Amino acid sequence: MRVGTCKAVSGKIEKGSLTVATFHEKGLKIPVLIARGEEPGKTIFISAGMHGDEINGIEVIRHFIEQISPEKLKGTIIFLPILNPWGFKQKSRFIPFDNKDLNRCFNKKGRSVSYKIARTLMKSVVSKCDFGIDLHDGRTNLLLPHTRIFKKDKCKYLKELSHAFGSEIILQREGERGMMAIESFNAYKTPVLTVEVGGALVLREEFISQVLDGLKNILIYSGLLNGILKLPVRQFFLDERIGYHAPTHGILHIEVELGEAVKKGQLIASIYNPIENQELKIKSKNPGVVFSLRRDAIINKGESILSILHFKLERRRREIIPLQAKMLINRTKPEEIITRPTIILNNLLSILGLSYKIVGESLKESLKMLDEYFKLAKHKH
Numbered sequence: 001m002r003v004g005t006c007k008a009v010s011g012k013i014e015k016g017s018l019t020v021a022t023f024h025e026k027g028l029k030i031p032v033l034i035a036r037g038e039e040p041g042k043t044i045f046i047s048a049g050m051h052g053d054e055i056n057g058i059e060v061i062r063h064f065i066e067q068i069s070p071e072k073l074k075g076t077i078i079f080l081p082i083l084n085p086w087g088f089k090q091k092s093r094f095i096p097f098d099n100k101d102l103n104r105c106f107n108k109k110g111r112s113v114s115y116k117i118a119r120t121l122m123k124s125v126v127s128k129c130d131f132g133i134d135l136h137d138g139r140t141n142l143l144l145p146h147t148r149i150f151k152k153d154k155c156k157y158l159k160e161l162s163h164a165f166g167s168e169i170i171l172q173r174e175g176e177r178g179m180m181a182i183e184s185f186n187a188y189k190t191p192v193l194t195v196e197v198g199g200a201l202v203l204r205e206e207f208i209s210q211v212l213d214g215l216k217n218i219l220i221y222s223g224l225l226n227g228i229l230k231l232p233v234r235q236f237f238l239d240e241r242i243g244y245h246a247p248t249h250g251i252l253h254i255e256v257e258l259g260e261a262v263k264k265g266q267l268i269a270s271i272y273n274p275i276e277n278q279e280l281k282i283k284s285k286n287p288g289v290v291f292s293l294r295r296d297a298i299i300n301k302g303e304s305i306l307s308i309l310h311f312k313l314e315r316r317r318r319e320i321i322p323l324q325a326k327m328l329i330n331r332t333k334p335e336e337i338i339t340r341p342t343i344i345l346n347n348l349l350s351i352l353g354l355s356y357k358i359v360g361e362s363l364k365e366s367l368k369m370l371d372e373y374f375k376l377a378k379h380k381h
């Protein structure tokens with residue numbers, strides 16, 4: 001196995017580079033590292049920095065490489081720590097040679113540099129892998145770390161990976177043509193899981209460490225590493241949210257923090273419009289937990305301020321029900337499963353009172369899948 005100049009060596013992590021395209025007769029190179037175990041297993045890739053201004057994923061890969069011992073691996077991991085080093089140098093999302101978003105250029109015909117880069121990545125990396133993980137970040141918004149799958153995804157294994165990663169939120173969205181995660185499956189039946197680390201031009205150490213745990217879970221689930229999954233008791237399957245948008249332009253004051261629980265009617269933000277000398281207050285429509293937050297304090301009319309994972313409160317029955325999400329409950333047999341508490345729900349219960357019951361639709365198909373894993377794990381350990 002070889003990617004560019006990087007050749008896999010059993011029990012070692014090797015370094016090299018891959019020429020992904022040429023521009024004015026100059027080769028455009030990205031760094032490649034390959035960790036190969038001493039025993040056979042799946043081949044996967046982990047990539048970051050497709051958008052040059054998304055930095056947390058790059059740090060995740062750096063730490064992950066420090067943490068893994070290749071001699072304990074069963075299989076091979078191809079690391080692509082930065083897919084767009086040219087955008088990175090300019091703090092830009094785009095490939096600067098043609099100003100295209102690389103994540104819309106996969107599986108497309110065209111002579112532009114970005115299409116060529118995408119084609120090389122598909123041929124030299126994606127086609128050789130059983131699956132891949134692509135790390136992204138928020139841009140204008142800070143987000144709680146989560147995995148993303150697309151509504152049109154027909155791949156069952158991708159859904160399993162999204163659970164096994166263990167983020168509390170799995171976001172389902174429409175997706176667009178040309179995205180690596182969509183086109184890899186179309187072209188080679190290679191599932192690619194998108195992971196949002198969550199920062200936006202700022203490093204978030206706590207998110208980086210959550211994502212490192214998630215990657216470890218993925219290696220365990222896919223048989224590349226021995227171990228036990230660590231999953232939250234509950235995970236939420238969230239559809240694309242309609243967040244709170246600015247009713248006017250102005251200076252944004254956000255009154256809540258990422259992951260904070262809010263009550264219905266609580267002040268979450270205010271916008272001061274210095275031209276009209278007006279202040280507008282924005283309140284939470286329901287109880288919930290803050291999922292994303294705008295980074296910049298200057299805001300235009302219609303731009304997103306924040307989004308909340310909302311719950312409905314049934315006071316009489318003392319129940320809380322997720323509104324825009326389906327809920328997966330992982331703790332079927334607590335004695336067999338190593339889990340961790342769901343911080344989102346703990347935060348919510350801490351402001352609502354612990355006497356509330358959580359009501360949600362459990363996803364039977366996924367429960368079955370996790371049950372299978374735990375049966376296997378029990379035999380192995």
Ligand SMILES: [Zn+2]
Pocket residue numbers: 050051054135136137
């Ligand atoms: Zn991105």
